[in-house]
Amino acid sequence: MVIIAILLHNHALFSQASNFTKPKFEIDELGMIPIFTYHKITSQDNLMNRKPSSLLKDLDYLRTNNYYLITVDELYRGYIDAPHGYLPAILSFDDSHVSQFKYLDQNKIDPNSAIGILENYKIKYPKFRVRAIFFVTPCQRGQNELFGQKQWTKKKLIFLLENGYEIGNHSCSHPSFQTTSIDKIQADLYLSQRKIQEFLPKFKYNSLATPYGSYPKRKDWSLLAKSSNRKFTYNHRLIFSYSNRMSLSPFSKNFNLQRVSRLHGFEEALISYREKVQSGEWKPYVSDGNPNTITIPKSRRDELKNPSIQNLILAPNGLDNYSWKLY
Ligand SMILES: [Zn+2]
Numbered sequence: 001m002v003i004i005a006i007l008l009h010n011h012a013l014f015s016q017a018s019n020f021t022k023p024k025f026e027i028d029e030l031g032m033i034p035i036f037t038y039h040k041i042t043s044q045d046n047l048m049n050r051k052p053s054s055l056l057k058d059l060d061y062l063r064t065n066n067y068y069l070i071t072v073d074e075l076y077r078g079y080i081d082a083p084h085g086y087l088p089a090i091l092s093f094d095d096s097h098v099s100q101f102k103y104l105d106q107n108k109i110d111p112n113s114a115i116g117i118l119e120n121y122k123i124k125y126p127k128f129r130v131r132a133i134f135f136v137t138p139c140q141r142g143q144n145e146l147f148g149q150k151q152w153t154k155k156k157l158i159f160l161l162e163n164g165y166e167i168g169n170h171s172c173s174h175p176s177f178q179t180t181s182i183d184k185i186q187a188d189l190y191l192s193q194r195k196i197q198e199f200l201p202k203f204k205y206n207s208l209a210t211p212y213g214s215y216p217k218r219k220d221w222s223l224l225a226k227s228s229n230r231k232f233t234y235n236h237r238l239i240f241s242y243s244n245r246m247s248l249s250p251f252s253k254n255f256n257l258q259r260v261s262r263l264h265g266f267e268e269a270l271i272s273y274r275e276k277v278q279s280g281e282w283k284p285y286v287s288d289g290n291p292n293t294i295t296i297p298k299s300r301r302d303e304l305k306n307p308s309i310q311n312l313i314l315a316p317n318g319l320d321n322y323s324w325k326l327y
Pocket residue numbers: 094095170174211212
């Protein structure tokens with residue numbers, strides 16, 4: 001009996017020890033945020049496709065590794081309400097492909113489409129916050145035309161907005177911004193805004209993900225946010241690239257509203273992401289649990305965006321605790 005007890009005890013110690021191999025991240029609200037980018041959800045796993053079972057595994061990874069999904073709006077506002085020790089992250093889906101949101105009939109969402117998977121995940125794990133943004137291309141035709149299935153376009157767009165999802169602009173016809181004149185880009189962005197208003201009359205995009213992550217010349221970036229033509233009104237508060245890097249913290253002075261990095265959402269890229277975070281090569285944003293304070297290691301004080309932040313509190317754990325006042 002004694003031997004068994006010792007073995008059990010050792011076994012318990014071992015499993016406890018193996019838990020410690022999980023990284024224990026220090027609170028750091030100047031750390032980086034992963035914004036994962038998916039395209040089609042199909043029966044394959046490759047550059048532009050993710051299997052339903054793989055997307056499900058990705059969600060399991062986020063849930064079991066203390067990630068907390070936030071919205072693009074929250075990123076913009078710097079309102080990150082993740083629990084203490086949790087890592088904020090964003091899910092994004094590009095190109096409004098039917099495999100992201102498909103109805104089997106008018107009352108049944110395909111459980112293997114992205115929305116089917118996300119909605120079922122909410123039911124299975126009610127404590128895990130499900131959020132995602134869909135960057136749409138209203139002028140693309142066929143399966144990429146606002147999630148295909150024309151008879152249900154309006155129903156789908158309303159469903160997204162009513163169920164905690166965001167809709168962002170991904171241009172109207174998906175041109176490369178590198179090779180298109182800035183006048184044409186502005187007209188295309190505006191056309192996308194107008195097209196979506198055919199279904200959601202009052203809806204305005206708040207964000208843009210550039211097609212292919214492409215950009216015009218640096219001097220024209222501001223025109224992606226706001227048009228120079230009074231007829232072409234749109235307002236993209238955040239603009240996302242596709243550079244396969246983590247986003248900087250919105251509190252970093254280097255956070256660029258016009259070029260926010262996103263990660264690729266396919267197998268190799270995701271494995272590489274996890275390895276870089278585990279090894280400490282990429283330092284994630286780790287929440288202090290209070291959306292109204294910014295907690296950072298003392299050594300990073302110079303990286304803060306707003307030099308006029310007030311009410312500096314020196315926290316006993318050696319971190320500096322700032323009140324939050326941005327934007
Ligand atoms: Zn795209």
